[in-house]
Amino acid sequence: CSIHGQLDLNEDGLVDLAVGSLGNAVLLWSRSVVQINASIRFEPSKINIFTKDCKRNGKDATCMSAFVCFTAVFLSAHFQTASVALRYNATIDERRYTPRAHLDESGERHTQKGLALLAGQEHCDRLQFHVLDTADYVKPVTFSIDYQLEHPENGPMLDDGWPTALKVSVPFWNGCNEDEHCVPDLVLDARSDVPSAMDYCRRALRRAPPDCSAFTLSFDTSVFVIESSRRRVAVEAALENRGENAYSTVLNISFSRNLQFASLIPKDDTDVNIDCVTEDKHPNKKVCNVSYPFFRAKAKVAFRLDFEFSKSIFLQSMEIYLIANSDSEEKESTKEDNFAHLNFQLKYEADLLFTRCV
Template sequence: MAGSIWMGMTWWMWLWVPRGRPSCSGGKRWEWIFSRSLLRLEFLSHPVPSSRPIVRLAPSLAVSPPAVSVVRRDCERRGQEAACLSAALCFRATSRTPGRWDRRLYLQFAASLDEWTAGARAAFDGAGQRLAPRRLRLTVGNVSCEQLRFHVLDTSDYLRPVALTVTFALDNTTKPGPVLEEGSPTSIRKLVPFSKDCGPDNECVTDLVLRATMDIRGSRKDPFVVQGRRKVLVTATLENRKENAYNTSLSLSFSRNLHLASFTPQRGRSVKVECAAPSPHARLCSVGHPVFQTGAKVTFLLEFEFSCSSLLSQVLVRLTATSNSLESNETLHDNTAQTSAYIQYEPHLLFSSESTMHRYEVYPYGTLPVGPGPEFKTTLRVQNLGCYVVSGLVISAFLPAVAHGGSYFLSLSQVITHNASCAVQNLTEPPGPHAHPEELQHAGRLNGSNTGCQVVRCHLGRLAKGTEASVGLLRLVHNEFFRRAKFKSLTVVSTFELGVEEGSVLRLTDASRWSESLLEVIQTRPVLISLWVLIGSILGGLLLLALLVFCLWKLGFFARKKIPEEEKREEKPEQ
C-alpha cells in the first residue's frame, strides 16, 4: 500500500517526533500515531529532513532607576545635563530536545529608543537613538546579560514614557545551530515612565501664589491724569509654596487702552518663560516648563503703553496661574491677581479764536447811510496736536448782544461749521443789571456780566492726531444803538469755552479751555466851528497871501529878464 500500513499491537510504545518542526536530510518523513492497542504508521510522500535542536528564549529587561526624574540631572552628555539610566538585558535559553548536542549558541540583538518619535530626547551613550547590532553568547540552562546605558536630555514631554525596544534572533552564520521554538518571542519592549518627584504616590499637590502691583493709582473720585506720561508698569510675582507644579502657565489679559511693550522676568532668570499671543490684548506664557519646582519664585516686569486710539476710563491688568498638578480649593484664591486704576486723559489741544474786525468807528447821523453796520466773522478753531484720538468736545460761545431795554448792539447772523454741529440757545441773563446806553461811558466793557448773551453750543466731531474742527460766527453791528449811546470808547468781550461732554475721559487744562475775542468800538463826534473864527481865518489867509506876493515883487520875482538875442535886436535899430 502506498498510503499507510496498519499494525495491531497489544503493548505501549512511546516515540515522539515534533510535528511541524522536521529537519531536512533528504529522506521520507515518518509520523507515528500511538494508541493503547493500535499502532498506525503513516507514510508521507514529501521529504523529511533530519532534526535540529530546538531552544526557547526567555528575555527580560530591567531599567535602573525605574523612572526618569523630571527634575534631577545626575550626569552630563553632549555638554548638557542629563538623566542617566542603565538597562539590564538578560536571556535564559531552555530546550527540550533530548540527546547530546552543543548547548552553546549565539544571539544577535539590536536596540532602539523612541523609534517612532521625531526628535532625540533619549539616546544610548556613545550612540544615537539606535544601537548597532551586538552578539551575545548563551548557554542552555543559564542566564546571560548585557548592560545598555542610555540618557534622557529632554523631559518636557513627561506624559509620554521613553520606549526601549530590543529585537533579537539566533545567530547561525558561522555554523548550523539550534532553531527557536515556535511561539518563542523575538523582541522585548520596556516603557520607562517619568517620575514627578512628589513622594511615593507620585501625585503633586502644589500651592501657586500670584501677586501684582501697578505703579499708578486712581479712583472714581480722584482718577489718575495721563499727561505727558505714556507708560505704566506692572510688577507680578509667581511663587510655588508646595510640591512641584507641572506644566505651569500664566495667563495675562489687559484692557484695550493698553499695549504691552515688554514682558521681562526680573528675579528667577533661571526659570524659562515662553509666551504666545492668542489675541492682541492677551498673552499665554509657560513658566519653567516642564516643572515649576518647589520653592521657586519668579518676578515679571510688564511695561505697557497707553493706546492713542482707544480711550477708556480704567486700565485693567489680570493675571491667572494654573498647572497640571493638584491644588486644594482653599489656596486657589491667590492664583489670580488683578490690578486696575481709574484714569483721565489730558489731550494736547490748541483752542484759538480769530476775528476779521477788531476796531470799529461809529459815525454820527448824516455821515453814513442809515442801516445796520458791517458784518464780521469770528472763527473758533480746535487743533489736536497730541496722539490721542479725542471725541466728545463741546464749544460754548457767549456772544454779548442785548443791552438795557432789549436793545441789540450785536446780533448773530450765521454759523458756519467744519466737523461740528451747532445749535443757538436762549439769551442768557447777566448777574447784574443790563448796561444802559446813557451810561456806557462808565462801563468801558460789554460782556456777559452786564449784557444778555447769545449762546451757541457746538459738538465737535472725532479729532484724530493732526486734525482740527472749526466754527465760524457771523455777526452784525447795530449802528443805531451805538449812535444813541453816550461813550467815547468801549470794548465788546466775547467769551468762548472748550469743554467735554458729561462722563468723558478727557480732562482739559484752564489754558486750553478759554479764549476771548475783543471788538473795540469808538464813537466820533462832529466838531463845531465859530463863524467869526472862520471869517478871521479867511482874512488872515488873504493877508498872508498878499504879504507873500509883495515880498516876491520886491525881490524882483515878477520882473522878466531879456535874453541876449533880444538885446542885440534892440541895439541894431538905434544904430
C-alpha cells in the same frame, strides 16, 4: 506507502518520521525548537532629572543602566545542555525623530550585539545610557529590542509564533512624594504703578495733605489719575510655587481694550523662562508658559509687564487680569491666590493750552 513515527533514530530526543514506498525509505527528522524569553530592567527604575550625576560631552546628564536579559528554553529535554547564538538590536525612543537619551558607548540611540545562550541560564548585557535636558519630561523613554538566531539555517530553530521583540518604558521621576502625585501651591501677586488720586495730588499737584484729602473727596469713587505725559502702565508681578512641582504651568493675561501689550520681562537673575504667545482672534489676551515643562517646587519668579495706552480708545476704566494654573492638581483651598485682578476707575489729566488773541 507506510509511515512510522515512534523511533528516535538519530538520538536527538525527538521522534523521527520514516516513510517507505515502492521499495524505498526516507527518514525525516526535525531540528530542535527553542524559545527565547527576553526582559529589560533599569537602574535606577526612574529617570531623575533633578539630580545630574554624570557628565557627557561636557554637559551635566542623568546616567542610567539598562539590563537586557535573555533565557533560552529548549522544548526537548534532550537539549537541556545545548547552546544557541543570538543577535539583537536595541533602540532608544525609536518613534521619535530626536531621542531624549543616548547610549554611552556610541553616543547614538541604536546598538547591535551578539551573545551565546546556554539552555535555561539567563544572560544579561548592561547597556549604559544618559539623558540630557529635554523639553518632554512627561512621556517615558522607550527602550526597544528585537532579536533573532545568529545562524537560523543551522542548529535549533525558533518556536514559530514566539515573541522576537520587546518594548519597555522607563518613566521620569516627577520630583514629588512617594505617591508621585504632585500638589503645587501657586501664589500670584501684582501691583500697578498708576497713581491714585491722593498720590497724584501729592506728587504732581504738590498740595498739602488736607488739600489732597479734599481733592480725593471731590470724586464719586476711588479713582486713579492718568497724567497727560503718561504713555504706558507697568505692572510689577511675582509668581511663586510654595508646593510641589507644577507641570505645564500657564500664566493667562487679559486686559481691557484701551491697553496694548508691550512686553514681559523677568526681573533679577532667574533661570525661569516665561514665553508668551498671542492668538489672532484674541488680541487682548496673552498665554504664557512658565518654566515649561514644570515650575519647580519652592521656585519664584518676579517679572514686569508693560502696557501702552491706546491712542484711539479711551475708557473710564482700565482692567488687567492675571491667572496662573497648571496641569497638576492644586488643592481648592489654595487656589484663591492664583489670580490678580487690577481694576481702576480712571480720570485723565487735561493737557490744554489757552492763548489770547489780541
